[in-house]
Amino acid sequence: MTAVVATPPRPSVLRRIARLAPYILLTPGLLWLLYFFIWPLAQMTLMSVSSGTLDTGFHVTGTLKSFSDALTKFGTQWGNSLLYGGTSTVLDFLIGFPVAYTIAFKGGRYKNLLLFMVIAPFFTSFLIRTISWQILLGDEGPILAFLKHTLGIVPVDFSILYSPVAVISGLTYNFLPFMILPMYVALEKIDFRLLEAAGDLYGSSWQTFRRVTFPLALPGVFAGSILTFIPAMGDYVNAELLGSPKTRMIGNVIQGRFLQSTDYPSASALSLLLMLGILIAVGIYARALGTEELTG
Amino acid sequence: MPILAATGRDRIARSEGGSGSGEEENPARVTDVAVRLVQLTKRFGGDTTGKRVATYVDGAKADDTFLAVDHIDLEVRDGEFFSLLGPSGCGKTTTLRMIGGFEQPTSGLIELKGEDVSWLPAYQRNVNTVFQNYALFPHLTVFENVAFGLRRRKVADADIKQRVGDMLELVELPGYERRKPGQLSGGQAQRVALARALVNKPAVLLLDEPLGALDLKLRKQMQVELKRIQQEVRITFIYVTHDQEEAMTMSDRIAVMNKGKYEQLGDPEVLYERPQTRFVAGFLGVSNLLRATPDGPVDGYAVYRLADATAVRVPQQLVQGESGPVAIGVRPEKIRLSEAKADVAPGLNRLAGVISDASYLGVSTQYIVSLAGGGSVTVYEQNVERATKSELWTAGESVQLTWVPEHSFVVADEGSASNAAQEDLS
Known part of the structure; x- marks a missing residue:
């Protein structure tokens, strides 16, 4: 050797x-x-920064027209993206945190089963899951039919499908596991003795949660909201299947430009702006949450 | 006790009302005792809540019921440095966790300064803990870690600043306020953990093997430091350790625990000089134990016969009333070695033997001596009169061993049963 x-x-x-x-x-x-x-x-x-059409070919001309179009013509869609993406991220946090907390601290020997249930929907296609929400939220679907006919507390012509609520519901549902899993990981690795120490130092259950558990879970909250917000912001499937022309998001515009009107320069400019916007938003968010402080 | 939380005070007032008139007749007695445990018992594994924590305790089987603490009665005096000493799995940490409020007793009472706190949650008890691995909050600065308890009790900001500063001074870490726990060494983290607990001026400070993670040199240094701080702040310390030297260095009194009970309680000297059980004799320092049978009293001495009929004398007042076979104990440093035929002063206990091994340890030399009557004993001899190799005893030399009868102790000889128990622990 x-x-x-x-x-x-x-x-x-x-x-x-x-x-x-x-x-x-x-x-x-x-x-x-x-x-x-x-x-x-x-x-x-x-x-x-090119101009032209699919038939004549695109040539780099250095024009910024696509960018100015992208910024001026699609105010509603940009706003929808931000509103729907942001709302569903917040909702996912509100729904997901208690779930992650319960699995991490109270899951016991059912932890793995519960985690499996969180990701189980992924075994079905994204499209199928979204289409099934059309049925769920339909005017005579299981929810509204029950509220309208059985309980009679909702007017018969009331409708959710094709409204912003439907789009946000779909987004919230589809990205929930992306929120839960990182928060679970952060909560799960919190040393149990830190919570005992907080109790020992006169922290009630609520104060212990607020001063120790939640701050230590923040990296998970950060990761979860990034993983939810970015795809939700750029999503077009939910708006396409559950929304109406009024609820179009910027993703729908990009998809339409690329595939229907083949206006490649404009689609490219929109995509780049979306990327840039998300980067800036994440940057501000990281600053606000101070994640680098946490790891230091 | 102005620092006691109002909610805790209310509950205590209620429980005090029900506890009878005995305390009013003798109020001084109440304040003398910092902590009183009455028939305190913890059984793990019977319920689901116990199971999870049971994995903390070495030797506990999570799927079994396990009597971790077995009907302990104990009084810790106000202002003393009290240690719970024992091997892992003896129940010392569980006892401490029950006093701290992290574990519910299965039965029994815990009184803190005369008030029943058995069912109060940890955050309502005027007790603070220094945890084994410090459990400092990683997201908070040293200042905020130390201020944590004060902030929960809504102490004014200026006051907090003052007290945290003073406390960091006391543990010799001034200027470390803005550091994060991740930037501290083990010894520094230890001091912060101590400051974080002490700053609240608890009635009792609980310390769960706080020096376990430090290296030997730092540990010795921190032992002296802890003792100094305890004397400075005059707070009752209850210290859990498996290290007998650590307990002896710092404690006013020690309870030696084994299998959920304590076997003996006393000053370090008493425990060392007069162990009452085989376990205590073996756990604190090295003991030579010789099986013997009683052979009647002579001149105020109890006489015992070893297996080869050699007589050994023990002062009558040291005999605890054991009947049947006993073990005579003598510490290795109490035994003098002399040449086999040398004259020996009358009145000393005397055995004959042959040196079977000699190890030079620097400050002393350790001899293993095979006794003429079977068995062997360990003898420590200070390297004072004899220090060079030629002057030391060598293997094969015949010697006689002598010691003053007053240096003997007698414990019941539990025989094979106790041996089995000790194997179980190791």
Whole structure:
């Protein structure tokens, strides 16, 4: 063993491989990102400052018309995106935190079963789940039919489907697991003795929660809301299936520009602005929540 | 007690009303006792709430019922440094956790300064705890950690600033206010944990093996430090440890616990010089235990015969009234070695033996001596008169062992049963 190690050439080869190992391991991922993210992003950026049509071809002209269109023409859709995405994120937090807390602290031996139930909906297609909400929220669906005919507390012509409420319901439902799981992870790793220490130092259950449990869960709340807000903000399926032309989100506009009117420059500009907007929002959010303080 | 929370005071007032007139007749007695445990018992595993915490206790089987604390009666005096000493699984931590309010007793009472707190939650008890792994809040600064208890009790900001500052001074960490626990060394975190508990001026401070995670040198240093701080603040400390030296260094009194009960309670000297049970003799320091049978009293001494009929004398007043076979104990440093044929002063206990092993330990030399009558004893000899190798006893030399009868102690010889028990613990 020692003799093998002592011979000069072999360790140097091994050492060189060992030194390169991190890069070797990174290469597949980097190539993937380069080809499927960086390159399309660059293409999209160029496209956003181009003009032309699908028939005549697009040429980079340096025009910023697409950006000014994107910012001025779609105020309602930008607003809808922000409102629906934000509302569903807040709702997901309000619904998800108690769930994550209960599983983490009271789950006992049912923890894994409960976690499985949280992600179980993912075994069904996203589209099917969203379409089934059309039935759930339908004018004569199980909820409204019960309220209208059995209880009679809701007027017969009342409708939820194709309203903002329906879109927000769908978004909230679809992204709930993304909120619950990171919060569960953060809560689960809180040292039980810290809660005992808070009680020992005269903290009531509520004060212990407010001063110790919740602050320590904040990284999970942060991660969960990012994971919920970003896809919810850019989503178009829920607005498409559960909404009406009035509830169109910016995702629907981008989809329409790309696939229906083939106005690639305008679609690219909208996509870039959406990305930028989300980055800024996340930046502000990170500042406000001070997550770097927590990890320090 | 102005710092006692109002809700706690109300409840205590109510429970006090029901506890009879005995306390009014003798109010001084009440204030003398910081903590009184009456038939305190904890059984784990019988209910679901006990199960989860049972995994904290070494030796507990989560799926079994397990008597962690077995009908303990105990009084801790006001202002003393009291230690619960015992091997892991003996129930010392569970006892402490019940006093702190983290564990509900299965039965029995806990009185704090004469008031029944058995059913008060932790946050309503005028008791603070220094946890084994410090349990500092990682998201708060040192200042906010120490101020945590004061803030919960709505102490004024200026007052908090003053008291936290004073406390950090006391634990010798001034200027550390803005640090986060992650930026502290183990010893510093330990001091912050101590300050965080002490700043509330609790009636009793509970310490759960607080030095367990520190290295030996720092531990020794912190022992002295803890004792100094305790004397400075004059708060009752109840200290849980499995380290007998640690307990002896700091404590005014020690309760040696085994299997959910305490076997003996007393000053460190008494426990060391006059252990009353085999377990205590073995757990505190090294004991030589020689099986013997009683052979009647002579001149105020009880005489015992070893297996080879050698007589050993013990002062009559040290005999606890054991009947049947006993074990005569003597500490290794009490035994003198001399040449086999040397004259020995009359009145000393005397045994013959052969050195079977000698280990030079620096401050002393440890000899293992095989006795003529079977068995072996350990002897420590200070390296004062003899220090160089040529002057030390060597293996194979015949020696006689002598000691003053007053240095003996007698414990009941539980024989094989007690051996089995000790194996169980290790």
